[in-house]
Amino acid sequence: MPAGAVGRGPLLSSDARTVARECVRTLAFVFVACCVAGLAACSTLPPATSLDRPATYALAQPETTPLGRALAPLVAAHGGQSGFRLLTDGTDALQMRIALARSATKTLDLQYYIAAEDTTGRLLLAAALYAADRGVRVRMLVDDLNFKDADRLMAALSTHPDIEVRIFNPFGSARPSVFARTENFFTRIDRFTHRMHNKAMIADGEVAIVGGRNLGDEYFSASPKLQFRDLDVIAAGPIVKDVSKSFDAFWNSPGAYPLSAVEKQHFAEADLDTAREALRAHWRAQAQAVGAKPLRSARLWEQIAHEQMGLVWANAMFSVDSPSKVTAPNDGYRSPPMHRLAELLRGAQKEVLLLSPYFVPHDAGVRLLADLTHRGVRVAVLTNSMASTDAVAVQAGYSPYRIPLLKNGVELYEYQPLQRQTSRFFAGSQSRASLHAKAYVIDRRTLVIGSLNLDPRSAHLNSEMALFIDSPVLADAVAKLINQSLSPKVSYRVTLSTPAEDAQLRALGAPVSGLVWTGEADGERGPYLRTWALDPDAGFVRNLLTGLFLLLPVDSQL
Numbered sequence: 001m002p003a004g005a006v007g008r009g010p011l012l013s014s015d016a017r018t019v020a021r022e023c024v025r026t027l028a029f030v031f032v033a034c035c036v037a038g039l040a041a042c043s044t045l046p047p048a049t050s051l052d053r054p055a056t057y058a059l060a061q062p063e064t065t066p067l068g069r070a071l072a073p074l075v076a077a078h079g080g081q082s083g084f085r086l087l088t089d090g091t092d093a094l095q096m097r098i099a100l101a102r103s104a105t106k107t108l109d110l111q112y113y114i115a116a117e118d119t120t121g122r123l124l125l126a127a128a129l130y131a132a133d134r135g136v137r138v139r140m141l142v143d144d145l146n147f148k149d150a151d152r153l154m155a156a157l158s159t160h161p162d163i164e165v166r167i168f169n170p171f172g173s174a175r176p177s178v179f180a181r182t183e184n185f186f187t188r189i190d191r192f193t194h195r196m197h198n199k200a201m202i203a204d205g206e207v208a209i210v211g212g213r214n215l216g217d218e219y220f221s222a223s224p225k226l227q228f229r230d231l232d233v234i235a236a237g238p239i240v241k242d243v244s245k246s247f248d249a250f251w252n253s254p255g256a257y258p259l260s261a262v263e264k265q266h267f268a269e270a271d272l273d274t275a276r277e278a279l280r281a282h283w284r285a286q287a288q289a290v291g292a293k294p295l296r297s298a299r300l301w302e303q304i305a306h307e308q309m310g311l312v313w314a315n316a317m318f319s320v321d322s323p324s325k326v327t328a329p330n331d332g333y334r335s336p337p338m339h340r341l342a343e344l345l346r347g348a349q350k351e352v353l354l355l356s357p358y359f360v361p362h363d364a365g366v367r368l369l370a371d372l373t374h375r376g377v378r379v380a381v382l383t384n385s386m387a388s389t390d391a392v393a394v395q396a397g398y399s400p401y402r403i404p405l406l407k408n409g410v411e412l413y414e415y416q417p418l419q420r421q422t423s424r425f426f427a428g429s430q431s432r433a434s435l436h437a438k439a440y441v442i443d444r445r446t447l448v449i450g451s452l453n454l455d456p457r458s459a460h461l462n463s464e465m466a467l468f469i470d471s472p473v474l475a476d477a478v479a480k481l482i483n484q485s486l487s488p489k490v491s492y493r494v495t496l497s498t499p500a501e502d503a504q505l506r507a508l509g510a511p512v513s514g515l516v517w518t519g520e521a522d523g524e525r526g527p528y529l530r531t532w533a534l535d536p537d538a539g540f541v542r543n544l545l546t547g548l549f550l551l552l553p554v555d556s557q558l
Contacts, residue, residue, distance in 0.1 A: 062205030083311030090221030
């Protein structure tokens with residue numbers, strides 16, 4: 001019998017701050033969209049193409065590098081296929097990024113939505129600086145939305161002759177004050193809502209890491225407050241040329257501004273030396289503590305040559321949005337990665353497993369998944385619960401579709417905010433956890449992994465990228481991870497309530513959601529299976545804010 005309790009305890013203080021920021025951000029958007037949509041910007045940057053910003057491109061002959069020479073015989077032996085390896089653990093994902101930077105001999109490219117200057121962020125910047133000091137050309141492209149938290153150190157590093165930093169789609173970085181930056185938000189809402197969500201790191205045009213992780217402690221199991229459960233893949237061989245071409249397209253696009261054009265601080269050579277010494281000290285103090293040091297001392301090309309990387313060879317396709325989706329929005333634009341994903345989903349024959357932390361299917365998505373279940377295809381969706389999400393507004397966009405999905409036979413699971421088991425992917429310590437991985441498994445044969453959520457932002461607003469890998473081995477591996485996460489230890493199973501359950505709640509004067517959540521809870525005698533009639537563990541504030549967002553006209557922005 002479902003209990004009417006909303007949750008087991010109050011929100012954490014850090015969670016309350018996250019919710020408050022989400023509320024302010026969304027309310028600000030609504031105000032802008034409704035009241036100042038017709039205003040013109042008071043001050044904007046000139047087109048990036050008019051600045052002193054030379055076009056640069058990926059390495060013309062990556063096969064001549066140590067990584068290229070190590071990969072060539074393996075690629076030939078596997079008929080031109082590419083090699084892949086899953087990165088399911090945050091610490092492993094950090095170590096592999098450090099190893100990738102250490103193995104670059106000619107070029108190192110980084111493209112991220114978020115690049116924080118926290119503990120792991122500075123370790124990665126130290127690895128990039130070390131590569132540049134060896135003569136490697138380093139290009140760093142970061143979306144402007146979160147760059148305000150990471151500009152000082154990068155500005156110092158950008159004075160290095162072999163490091164260049166560009167900011168994508170700056171809507172406020174060039175403004176000298178918080179007030180002026182806010183003014184740009186209010187008068188340039190079209191630029192604010194379209195972001196570069198891509199996430200890739202590429203060494204010598206031969207090996208890349210693509211997936212859901214940004215650069216920050218939460219993504220690498222290094223934050224004591226919040227753990228994002230995420231998923232990346234190492235890609236090696238021919239497919240990386242396509243990833244590099246995508247990077248070049250964004251790097252040389254009209255939306256990519258040199259840091260010097262938006263950063264008003266001026267740094268001298270002494271500032272670079274100071275930054276170098278600070279990063280060296282940081283590495284000595286923190287690398288061991290967060291497990292950043294690669295376990296193997298051998299360079300990646302040596303591990304590849306001796307087949308020690310555990311690569312799985314498969315055919316694959318890389319799909320990415322055009323930079324113009326962000327810089328020159330067009331209502332007629334059709335997202336290539338989203339379109340390809342929809343095609344694959346429609347063609348499923350037996351099973352579809354969807355891992356999307358921000359899941360807002362809209363009516364079209366409900367119809368697509370319902371068509372599958374009506375043909376006898378199993379469809380299981382894992383997304384965040386109200387208690388685990390870091391975006392309450394998105395949860396409000398998702399919640400109205402739960403009942404239609406369930407009525408059409410879709411299995412629905414929501415990730416719990418606290419994990420009690422020891423799986424390296426979906427669980428960990430008792431710190432707060434939130435799902436951030438984006439992966440889709442079709443018929444245990446095709447794996448889709450990248451930055452792509454099943455939501456309107458991925459379809460219409462943000463630029464996204466995804467790898468479509470034809471590999472039963474990798475698809476089955478991710479399917480096992482997802483199915484493991486569907487257990488009541490890790491996620492709540494959401495089902496439709498029965499008429500008798502609803503009647504009992506009405507008799508008690510309790511609210512009726514039409515849903516039941518089932519999951520494992522802690523009791524005096526150990527874990528036990530429990531049910532809830534409202535979003536479990538969410539707390540009063542999150543429930544209240546979700547109700548508020550349901551009343552606001554923000555569905556297309558979620």
